[in-house]
Amino acid sequence: MLRVGGTHEAVVMTLRRVNVVILVLLALAFLIIVQRNLLNLSDFLHKENTDAGVVLPFESELSPDLRLEPRKGEEIPVLITAAEDRLGAVVAAMNSVYSNSKANVVFHIVTLNDTVDHLKVWLSKTTLKNIKYKIVIFKPELLNGKISKEPQTLDAEKPLTFARYYLPLYIPEAEKAIYLDDDIIVQGDIQELYEITLKPGHAAAFSDDCDSVSAKGIIRGAGNQNNYIGFLDFKKEAIKKLGMRANTCSFNPGVIIANLTEWKNQNITGQLKHWKELNTKEDLYSNTLAESVTTPPLLIVFYKRHSTIDPMWHIRHLGLTGAGNRYSPQFVKAAKLLHWNGHYKPWGRTSSFTEVWDKWYIPDPTGKFHPVRKHIGDK
Ligand SMILES: *[C@@H]1O[C@H](CO)[C@@H](O)[C@H](O)[C@H]1NC(C)=O
Ligand SMILES: *[C@@H]1O[C@H](CO)[C@@H](O)[C@H](O)[C@H]1NC(C)=O
Ligand SMILES: *[C@@H]1O[C@H](CO)[C@@H](O)[C@H](O)[C@H]1NC(C)=O
Numbered sequence: 001m002l003r004v005g006g007t008h009e010a011v012v013m014t015l016r017r018v019n020v021v022i023l024v025l026l027a028l029a030f031l032i033i034v035q036r037n038l039l040n041l042s043d044f045l046h047k048e049n050t051d052a053g054v055v056l057p058f059e060s061e062l063s064p065d066l067r068l069e070p071r072k073g074e075e076i077p078v079l080i081t082a083a084e085d086r087l088g089a090v091v092a093a094m095n096s097v098y099s100n101s102k103a104n105v106v107f108h109i110v111t112l113n114d115t116v117d118h119l120k121v122w123l124s125k126t127t128l129k130n131i132k133y134k135i136v137i138f139k140p141e142l143l144n145g146k147i148s149k150e151p152q153t154l155d156a157e158k159p160l161t162f163a164r165y166y167l168p169l170y171i172p173e174a175e176k177a178i179y180l181d182d183d184i185i186v187q188g189d190i191q192e193l194y195e196i197t198l199k200p201g202h203a204a205a206f207s208d209d210c211d212s213v214s215a216k217g218i219i220r221g222a223g224n225q226n227n228y229i230g231f232l233d234f235k236k237e238a239i240k241k242l243g244m245r246a247n248t249c250s251f252n253p254g255v256i257i258a259n260l261t262e263w264k265n266q267n268i269t270g271q272l273k274h275w276k277e278l279n280t281k282e283d284l285y286s287n288t289l290a291e292s293v294t295t296p297p298l299l300i301v302f303y304k305r306h307s308t309i310d311p312m313w314h315i316r317h318l319g320l321t322g323a324g325n326r327y328s329p330q331f332v333k334a335a336k337l338l339h340w341n342g343h344y345k346p347w348g349r350t351s352s353f354t355e356v357w358d359k360w361y362i363p364d365p366t367g368k369f370h371p372v373r374k375h376i377g378d379k
Contacts, residue, residue: 071104071132076194077177079170081138081160082111082119088347088361088369089182091122096185096360098131103191107133108170108177110163112140118366125365136170138163161294164253165272168260175261181254183319183345185360188312188336196257198307203262205307206251206298207314226250228303229286231296236284244303251306253298254339255314271301312336318352319344332356347371 078097082090094107111119116135123129140159163170164179171177178194180186186193198205209226229246232239263269275297279285285296315327315335319342332338332353340346346357349372361371 071102073104075174076103076105076190077108077171077174078105078190079108079110079163079167079177079179080182081163082109082115082182083158083160084112084115084118086182086345086347087115087119087122088364088371089345090119091126091128091362091364092347092357092360093180093182093184093186094131094133095128095362096187097180097190098128099360100186101189101191103189103194105132105190107131108136109133110136110138110160110170112160113137118368121366122362122364126362128362161292162276164256164294165269165276165297167256167258168264168269171260175259177258177260179253179256179258181339181341183340184254185338185357186336187333187338192336193255193257193309193313196307196309196313198257198259198262201262202305202307203259203266203268204302205257205309206253206302207255207309207311207316208249208251210249228299231286231299233284233286236282238278238282239284239300242300242303244300248303250295250299251302251308252314252316252339252341253295254316254341255309255337257307257309268301272297275300310336314339316341318342318346321352327352329353349373 080090080093090109097107098105109119116137119135123131123133138160167177167179176194178190196205227246227250228234228244228248231250232244232246234240234246275284276293279293279296285293312334313336315332315337316339318327318332318338319340321342321344338353338356340351340357344351346352346354347361351357354373358371364370
């Protein structure tokens with residue numbers, strides 16, 4: 001029965017069997033790895049504490065091998081808020097900060113509970129996964145009954161705009177921190193902004209509205225103010241009593257460098273809350289600028305008590321007009337930080353310098369957020 005070719009055939013058969021065994025083993029190994037990762041994930045999700053106000057540390061546990069060398073050195077805490085309908089803005093802003101610096105930036109993202117899952121997918125499934133961040137849940141109860149119910153106060157539906165009042169609450173361990181609005185793009189090294197020196201006794205630094213550089217962006221007659229009278233009703237007793245000069249240059253609180261030790265010592269949060277609440281009762285703020293009820297309390301509390309930020313670190317008003325801002329492309333390129341304050345956002349249909357913003361935007365892996373764009377061929 002045994003033929004000459006038999007041994008050969010047997011060998012081939014054995015080899016085939018070995019191949020099958022190897023394949024089965026590989027498949028098993030693969031399943032085990034997948035299973036372990038799933039366990040890690042559920043473990044991880046389980047560990048999270050989603051109680052309001054609790055800091056959720058997030059590590060890229062699912063892709064440890066893909067992590068770049070973690071950044072070392074002094075941590076630069078950056079607080080930014082994430083509103084569900086503007087998540088694309090936060091993502092672009094964070095990407096610009098991170099990509100233009102080698103510093104050890106840690107983002108503290110303040111958001112509402114319902115946004116956490118969406119945000120996490122965006123941050124973990126894209127090139128942003130190496131960014132260090134903590135998600136903090138904003139407690140709308142902090143503000144309960146404390147924002148004016150009047151329809152013209154647009155911020156009333158945007159509780160997150162008040163998060164900047166609570167900086168030491170959200171970043172308790174830091175002495176110095178940066179706050180950034182979400183409609184900004186950073187083109188310089190954030191380390192440089194962080195190193196801006198605050199004068200002794202100052203809890204914050206802002207960029208003044210009437211320095212020549214930022215005033216350039218204001219379109220005359222557009223109803224934009226650059227002094228206190230544009231924000232505060234100086235006919236009201238509570239404002240008069242403060243003895244502030246109405247023509248004092250205002251500042252834009254979309255970029256803040258804060259000394260949190262001073263902030264706590266001076267009870268800045270308490271003072272800001274006080275002025276916010278008083279406004280609800282006495283309507284102290286000008287309504288000409290519907291843009292913000294967040295700003296006036298800051299103007300009062302920091303009247304002649306703030307340091308200044310280099311104007312190139314807060315080039316603003318990019319959102320005041322649709323297309324065709326006064327800034328030259330060269331100037332915009334040289335700016336360290338661009339701010340699209342105003343109605344025309346770079347993720348909207350018409351805006352100035354959309355192409356600058358687009359460079360940092362990362363598409364939403366869930367597909368929920370889309371910048372509105374005029375497409376070629378649109379009529
Ligand atoms: C936050 O949302 C999760 C579901 O995403 C829910 O289970 C949890 O109760 C919420 N927490 C609060 C404080 O609302
Ligand atoms: C912050 O303020 C405290 C108290 O005035 C001061 O001792 C400290 O040097 C300041 N820190 C920074 C980074 O400016
Ligand atoms: C901080 O300010 C608030 C509002 O003015 C006040 O109620 C609170 O007692 C102050 N806290 C401290 C520690 O001074």
